Amino acid sequence: MALKITVIGTGYLGATHAAAMAELGFEVLGLDIVPEKIELLSTGRVPMYEPGLEDLLRRHVAGIEGSTGRLRFTTSWEEVGAFGDVHFVCVNTPQKHGEYACDMSYVDSAFASLAPHLAGQALVVGKSTVPVGSAERLARLLAEQAPGDVELAWNPEFLREGFAVEDTLHPDRIVVGVGSAHAEKVLREVYATPVGEGSPFVVTDFPTAELVKTAANSFLATKISFINAMAEVCEAAGGDVVKLAEAIGHDERIGRRFLRAGVGFGGGCLPKDIRAFMARAGELGADQALTFLREVDSINMRRRGHMVELAREAVGGGSFLGKRVAVLGATFKPDSDDVRDSPALNVAGQIQLQGGQVTVYDPKGMENARRLFPTLAYADSALEAVRGADVVLHLTEWREFRELDPEVLGEVASERIVLDGRNALDPQVWRSAGWTYRAMGRPV
Numbered sequence: 001m002a003l004k005i006t007v008i009g010t011g012y013l014g015a016t017h018a019a020a021m022a023e024l025g026f027e028v029l030g031l032d033i034v035p036e037k038i039e040l041l042s043t044g045r046v047p048m049y050e051p052g053l054e055d056l057l058r059r060h061v062a063g064i065e066g067s068t069g070r071l072r073f074t075t076s077w078e079e080v081g082a083f084g085d086v087h088f089v090c091v092n093t094p095q096k097h098g099e100y101a102c103d104m105s106y107v108d109s110a111f112a113s114l115a116p117h118l119a120g121q122a123l124v125v126g127k128s129t130v131p132v133g134s135a136e137r138l139a140r141l142l143a144e145q146a147p148g149d150v151e152l153a154w155n156p157e158f159l160r161e162g163f164a165v166e167d168t169l170h171p172d173r174i175v176v177g178v179g180s181a182h183a184e185k186v187l188r189e190v191y192a193t194p195v196g197e198g199s200p201f202v203v204t205d206f207p208t209a210e211l212v213k214t215a216a217n218s219f220l221a222t223k224i225s226f227i228n229a230m231a232e233v234c235e236a237a238g239g240d241v242v243k244l245a246e247a248i249g250h251d252e253r254i255g256r257r258f259l260r261a262g263v264g265f266g267g268g269c270l271p272k273d274i275r276a277f278m279a280r281a282g283e284l285g286a287d288q289a290l291t292f293l294r295e296v297d298s299i300n301m302r303r304r305g306h307m308v309e310l311a312r313e314a315v316g317g318g319s320f321l322g323k324r325v326a327v328l329g330a331t332f333k334p335d336s337d338d339v340r341d342s343p344a345l346n347v348a349g350q351i352q353l354q355g356g357q358v359t360v361y362d363p364k365g366m367e368n369a370r371r372l373f374p375t376l377a378y379a380d381s382a383l384e385a386v387r388g389a390d391v392v393l394h395l396t397e398w399r400e401f402r403e404l405d406p407e408v409l410g411e412v413a414s415e416r417i418v419l420d421g422r423n424a425l426d427p428q429v430w431r432s433a434g435w436t437y438r439a440m441g442r443p444v
C-alpha cells in the first residue's frame with residue numbers, strides 16, 4: 001500500500017513539500033498550529049508569494065473542484081499521528097534574539113507534540129535546518145516518548161524561495177541521514193520519482209546530513225561575500241567587478257553563479273545559518289574552523305553601510321536631512337514577498353534614521369515591509385517612489401525595475417542620480433537618458 005505522508009509546519013518549506021508530495025501521488029496531511037493558516041491552505045491559498053505554489057495546491061487540496069483530493073490540512077496532532085507512515089517536520093529555526101545560535105523551540109515542540117501520538121510503525125523525517133547533533137538528541141526523544149515503533153531520519157531541504165516548487169519537484173540532490181536500512185528504503189520509496197528522473201540520492205549518517213545543509217549555505221554565502229570583497233577592491237583600484245565575475249566564472253571550477261556583487265545577501269536562511277553554524281562549532285570546540293564565516297558576515301553587513309555612504313555622497317556628502325531618497329525594492333530578493341533581513345529595508349531604515357525622507361516601492365513585498373518598518377513611507381509604484389527624489393536606490397533586482405523607462409522617471413525625479421545596488425540595471429540606458437548611474441564595484 002502506498003505510504004501516507006504528513007507534513008508538520010506549513011511555511012515555505014512545509015506548504016511546498018506537502019503540495020509536492022501530493023503531486024508525486026501520495027496521500028498527504030499537513031499540520032500547522034495556526035488555525036488561520038490551515039483555513040487558508042484548505043482553500044488552496046498560501047500566506048506568501050511563491051510562484052506556482054497556489055496552482056500546485058489547488059490541483060490537490062481536497063474539496064477544490066477538479067482536484068485530486070490527495071492533500072488535506074489539520075491542526076490535530078492526534079489525526080496526524082493516526083494518519084501517517086512518514087512524518088516530515090518542516091518548522092522553522094530562526095536566529096535567537098540577540099544571539100548567533102538558532103532557536104530550536106519550534107522543532108522541539110513539534111517533536112514533543114507529535115511523539116505521544118505515534119502508536120504504530122512510523123518514520124519521522126526532520127527537514128528543518130538544525131545545529132549538528134540535533135537529530136541524535138531528537139531520536140532519543142522519540143525513543144523515550146513515542147509509544148510505537150518509531151525511527152528518525154534527517155533529510156535537509158535545499159529549495160530557494162521563488163523557485164520552491166521547481167526545486168522541490170526536481171531537486172539538485174536528495175540527502176538523507178539514516179540510522180537503518182529500513183529508513184533508507186522508506187525514503188527511497190518517497191523520492192522514487194525525482195530519483196528516477198535523475199536527482200542524485202545521497203545516503204549518510206545524521207551529523208553529515210545536518211552538516212551538508214549548513215555547509216552548502218555557508219559556501220553560497222562565502223561565494224557572495226568573496227565577490228563583494230572583490231567589489232571593494234575594484235572600487236579602490238578602478239576595476240569592474242561585473243567583468244571580473246564574468247571572467248573568473250568562465251573557469252568551471254569557479255562557476256558563474258552566485259557571483260553577483262551588490263548590497264549582499266539577506267533573507268531567512270543564509271545570514272542566520274552562518275551565524276548558527278559558528279555558534280554550534282564553538283560549542284563543539286571547532287570554532288577556529290569557522291572564523292572565516294565571521295568575515296563573510298562582516299563583508300556582507302559592510303555592503304549595506306557602503307550603500308548608505310554612496311547615497312550620502314549622491315545627495316551632497318553631508319546630512320540626509322531634507323533629502324528625498326527613493327528605494328526600489330524591499331524584499332531580500334526578487335520573486336518573493338519575504339523581507340526578512342532584507343538589505344533593501346536595512347539600507348532604507350538606516351537612511352531614515354539619519355534624517356532622510358525615504359519612500360519605498362516593491363512589487364510584492366509592500367505588506368510585509370509595512371509591518372516590519374511601519375515608519376517608512378511607501379508608494380504604489382516605482383514612478384511615485386521616484387517623484388521628487390534626490391537619489392534613486394535600486395536594491396532588489398525585480399524585472400519590473402529593469403524594464404522601467406529612465407526617460408519617464410527622469411521627468412519626475414528631482415535629481416537624475418541612480419545607485420544600482422544589484423548591478424542589474426543597464427548603465428547605458430540610464431546614462432543616455434541623462435542619469436548619473438553608479439553601481440557597486442564598478443568604475444564611476
Ligand code: UGA
Nearest residue numbers: 157158159160161224258259260264265266267269332333
Ligand atoms: C538559500 C539557498 O540558496 C537555498 O539553497 C537554501 O535551501 C535556502 O537558502 C534555505 O536554507 O532554505 P534563499 O534564501 O531562498 O535560498 O535565497 P538565495 O537565492 O540563496 O539568495 C540569498 C541572498 O543572496 C539574496 O539576498 C540574494 O539577493 C543574495 N545573492 C544571491 C547575492 O547577493 N548575490 C548572488 O550572486 C546570489
